[in-house]
Amino acid sequence: QVQLVESGGGLVQAGGSLRLSCAASGGTFSSYPMGWFRQAPGKEREFVAAIITSGGTTYYADSVKGRFTISRDNAKNTVYLQMNSLKPEDTAVYYCAAGHPSTDNIRRYGSYEYWGQGTQVTVSS
Numbered sequence: 001q002v003q004l005v006e007s008g009g010g011l012v013q014a015g016g017s018l019r020l021s022c023a024a025s026g027g028t029f030s031s032y033p034m035g036w037f038r039q040a041p042g043k044e045r046e047f048v049a050a051i052i053t054s055g056g057t058t059y060y061a062d063s064v065k066g067r068f069t070i071s072r073d074n075a076k077n078t079v080y081l082q083m084n085s086l087k088p089e090d091t092a093v094y095y096c097a098a099g100h101p102s103t104d105n106i107r108r109y110g111s112y113e114y115w116g117q118g119t120q121v122t123v124s125s
Contacts, residue, residue: 001027006117008119017084017085023076035049035098036097037094038092043092051071059106068081093120097114
């Protein structure tokens with residue numbers, strides 16, 4: 001059983017930056033591809049970014065490509081999401097997830113087994 005705890009959310013002005021962290025425990029972190037998803041009020045949970053076990057390959061939603069960067073530190077059992085040039089439409093609860101998705105399914109939230117409780121990100125205009 002893997003436990004995931006996100007942190008780093010908050011209120012920021014448009015154009016600002018935030019760095020989210022997700023600390024994992026209870027499992028072999030380095031064996032899990034990791035993903036970040038977000039959910040805005042009234043909307044479905046959507047894929048943001050993912051990273052494979054070694055960190056050598058990353059995936060991004062088109063809406064965040066070039067602005068967000070996912071990374072991981074397997075020695076610290078932590079995955080990060082650096083968010084730059086934030087926009088009001090980035091406002092959402094951000095969740096990290098762990099699982100064993102295939103490359104074809106890495107963007108699908110149903111492919112992940114473990115989820116954190118989420119951290120709120122609010123971007124003001």
